[in-house]
Amino acid sequence: MHVDFKDLALFIQIAEAPxxxxxxxRAFLSPAAASVRIKALEAQLGTHLLYRASxxxxxxxxxxxxxxxxxVIMRQVGYLKTEFDEYGADGSGHIxxxxxxxxxTEFLPEILAGYLGRNPGVTIDLQERSSRDIVRGVLEGSTDLGITAGTITAKDLEVIHFSTDRVVLVVPVGHPLDRGQPLRLADTLEYHQVGLQEGSTLxxxxREHAEQAGRNLSxxxxxxxxxxxxxxxxxxxGIGIIPQSAALRHQKTLRLSVVQLDEPWALRERSILVRDFxxxxxxxxxxxxxMRPASDDSGKQPG
Incomplete structure (x- = not known):
């Protein structure tokens, strides 16, 4: 079986389009030419790939x-082209x-600004995604790497630890929970919550930890x-739970109190996810x- 890379690239474009x-x-072909290519690909594979409707x-x-x-294949082809470009070893490419x-929002802007300043031939496409989409994207090859927090259980991934992340409670100054001492999540659940949009990682x-405590967030x-x-x-x-780095940054300009959470899950591991480093x-x-700590010799932990 011989599959043309151009046919695979076309198939991806069609699959991701309405x-x-x-x-x-998107592939700079006429619909008729694209249809012929897809039919030829289906014939080679001996199966139908698309349901066609009006x-x-x-x-x-x-x-x-x-x-x-x-x-995955097209991502690897891209890697191959980058590696054999004149400056591809480390000076150019797309990530x-x-x-x-x-x-x-918190730490990548500074890291990427410094990196891009030293690597003018590199371009970056940064997309905010949920943890589920991040893991799936790395596994399926639709992204070069993923960055997330918390425990990663997916197989076939390399998990590279690079820092820790603590979540805290932010309340208005003078709020009943502004007691100057750590609180449990259960202590906060009777109050209205301000949160990020549904689907965000945080x-x-x-929500999951509130449900484990037998309560729903208001x-x-x-x-x-x-x-x-x-x-x-x-x-x-209301009150809100956010990363400590964000809380301390906004506390400089807003009247907020930052309250530590006395929960084992409040301290989370930040990880970089890749298929094969x-x-x-x-x-x-x-x-x-x-990004990863200098003290981490290999940085790779089988996922």
Missing amino acids: SLTQGAR RGTELTEAGQRLLKHAR RIFANTTAV HEFV WRIQVSSFEALCRMVEAGV DALPGCVKALINL
């Missing part, structure tokens, strides 16, 4: 399986990163950023080495 026509346009296309079960493999809210994290409002959350807390809308191009390895 229709064959739009996928073909409203668009939908992947068959075989198409879903091919999409996972195609993404896609899926990261949680804390990483995107939202799911806090969401007063959900917002899109730590800054908005802290402003709502300052205004007395040794197979990554030089530019990605250089970024990972910049």
